[in-house]
Amino acid sequence: MSKSIFEHSSPGRKGVGLPPRDTDTPLDKIIPQKYHRQSAARLPEVSKLDVMRHYIELSHKNHFIEKGLYPLGSCTMKYNPKIHEVLARHSCFTNLHPYQPESTMQGSLELLYELQEDLAEISGMAAVTLQPSAGAQGEFTGIKIIEAYHKAKGNTHKTKIIIPDSAHGTNPATCHLVGYDVVELKSDAQGRCDIDHLKELVDENTAGFMLTNPNTLGLFETHIEEIAEIMHSFDALIYMDGANMNALLGIVQPGKIGFDIIHYNVHKTLSTPHGGGGPGAGPVGVVEKLIPFLPVPMVSKDADGYHLDYSHEKTSIGKVHSFYGNFAVLVRAYIYIKMLGSEGLRRVSENAIINANYLMAILKDYYHIQHLEYCMHEFVADGTWQKKANGVTTLDIAKRLLDKGFHAPTVYFPLIIPEAMMIEPTETEGLESLDAFATAMIEIASEAKDDPDMLRTAPHTTPVRRVDDVRAVKQLDPIFKIEE
Numbered sequence: 001m002s003k004s005i006f007e008h009s010s011p012g013r014k015g016v017g018l019p020p021r022d023t024d025t026p027l028d029k030i031i032p033q034k035y036h037r038q039s040a041a042r043l044p045e046v047s048k049l050d051v052m053r054h055y056i057e058l059s060h061k062n063h064f065i066e067k068g069l070y071p072l073g074s075c076t077m078k079y080n081p082k083i084h085e086v087l088a089r090h091s092c093f094t095n096l097h098p099y100q101p102e103s104t105m106q107g108s109l110e111l112l113y114e115l116q117e118d119l120a121e122i123s124g125m126a127a128v129t130l131q132p133s134a135g136a137q138g139e140f141t142g143i144k145i146i147e148a149y150h151k152a153k154g155n156t157h158k159t160k161i162i163i164p165d166s167a168h169g170t171n172p173a174t175c176h177l178v179g180y181d182v183v184e185l186k187s188d189a190q191g192r193c194d195i196d197h198l199k200e201l202v203d204e205n206t207a208g209f210m211l212t213n214p215n216t217l218g219l220f221e222t223h224i225e226e227i228a229e230i231m232h233s234f235d236a237l238i239y240m241d242g243a244n245m246n247a248l249l250g251i252v253q254p255g256k257i258g259f260d261i262i263h264y265n266v267h268k269t270l271s272t273p274h275g276g277g278g279p280g281a282g283p284v285g286v287v288e289k290l291i292p293f294l295p296v297p298m299v300s301k302d303a304d305g306y307h308l309d310y311s312h313e314k315t316s317i318g319k320v321h322s323f324y325g326n327f328a329v330l331v332r333a334y335i336y337i338k339m340l341g342s343e344g345l346r347r348v349s350e351n352a353i354i355n356a357n358y359l360m361a362i363l364k365d366y367y368h369i370q371h372l373e374y375c376m377h378e379f380v381a382d383g384t385w386q387k388k389a390n391g392v393t394t395l396d397i398a399k400r401l402l403d404k405g406f407h408a409p410t411v412y413f414p415l416i417i418p419e420a421m422m423i424e425p426t427e428t429e430g431l432e433s434l435d436a437f438a439t440a441m442i443e444i445a446s447e448a449k450d451d452p453d454m455l456r457t458a459p460h461t462t463p464v465r466r467v468d469d470v471r472a473v474k475q476l477d478p479i480f481k482i483e484e
């Protein structure tokens with residue numbers, strides 16, 4: 001392991017020159033004498049270059065998209081153009097105050113208005129709120145809208161929401177949070193909603209149906225219009241988890257095939273760097289009849305310009321975010337959409353789909369794949385062959401990938417596929433990097449046969465070896481200690 005910044009320290013070496021300290025400042029008087037430092041702080045004494053190297057080295061211990069392929073299924077870890085960062089940090093955006101008069105922030109309101117319009121167009125919905133700050137909060141907003149819709153209609157008997165067993169974990173969690181009972185729908189042999197089972201489950205008490213599409217197996221749900229018809233005949237609403245819109249841009253408008261509500265994951269599909277819990281955005285689109293329930297304010301436009309519009313405040317579910325959402329994230333989405341245009345957005349999804357299918361076609365001879373038809377932007381392979389023949393698990397395969405310079409896929413999800421590896425290469429990878437990843441996976445399949453112990457003890461080359469993740473959660477100790 002490399003040296004810490006403290007071990008690089010050399011007495012007297014300096015990175016900055018500070019003027020001698022004045023010990024008679026107002027602050028010295030305010031802070032009681034007993035709190036004044038008596039001896040120098042133990043800080044590393046290093047040059048600027050030492051510091052720079054230290055941080056560059058630290059950053060390289062992590063994995064990031066600029067370092068290598070990051071096929072974390074469902075998370076859409078694509079490359080995000082750096083120009084978006086530059087523009088989102090522009091002082092004309094960062095110096096805005098949310099309480100500024102409308103007339104002084106017309107440009108920013110225009111940006112939000114156009115983004116609302118563009119996201120409505122892409123999803124085929126009537127209107128979009130930009131407020132939610134993540135996918136899960138978009139779900140919460142959408143399910144609150146379902147609740148408000150039924151309340152307004154006096155549908156007090158509607159207590160349950162149907163969700164497929166392939167759903168993302170946030171879907172049932174969201175419904176519970178709003179207060180609905182979750183009813184689980186089985187997947188059929190093709191990995192899609194079992195329509196016969198759906199017909200058994202749905203009744204007058206059904207408030208809604210929540211569907212991830214493409215689903216977590218990377219498959220497009222084919223019976224949407226039929227599902228929507230069944231749901232609507234019980235006055236239940238149908239919600240699409242649109243976190244996987246990276247497969248549908250310019251190809252399918254969910255609002256046009258029967259969905260009533262959808263959320264986007266801006267930080268997945270529309271280019272905001274994510275991972276590590278940074279800010280995101282989960283705009284929610286709805287059909288016409290649900291507009292009165294959207295959070296306020298929306299941004300509207302008339303002959304005088306752009307306005308923060310509170311006109312449906314009385315029927316709205318209320319605010320779900322302070323002010324107008326995560327503005328800087330929305331700026332990135334706006335730029336991404338405008339730079340690509342409708343043709344470009346469609347190419348994003350087409351290439352995402354082609355890349356996933358290319359990898360699946362290569363890997364199917366080396367790893368078991370339950371659903372072998374064409375996939376959308378991702379597919380689910382699994383480690384069951386290796387487990388049975390060599391006693392090697394998906395976790396071992398995932399850890400070995402780290403040695404080969406790749407991030408692991410999403411593993412053990414979806415839950416309905418044993419030893420699952422959910423692989424999403426995204427559209428920003430070229431042929432060479434897809435081939436390099438396929439080669440690594442093929443090598444691992446043969447290592448599983450020839451040297452299973454080496455896989456079980458992987459990773460071997462990373463700064464931290466295999467951690468005991470249960471202990472890491474229960475006895476987390478992130479503090480660096482210097483040996484005295």
Ligand SMILES: *Cc1c(COP(=O)(O)O)cnc(C)c1O
Nearest residue numbers: 074134135136168170212241243
């Ligand atoms: C990522 C994801 C979510 C949750 O989105 P967050 O922004 O992480 O809250 C929900 N559903 C699906 C299918 C996802 O992939």
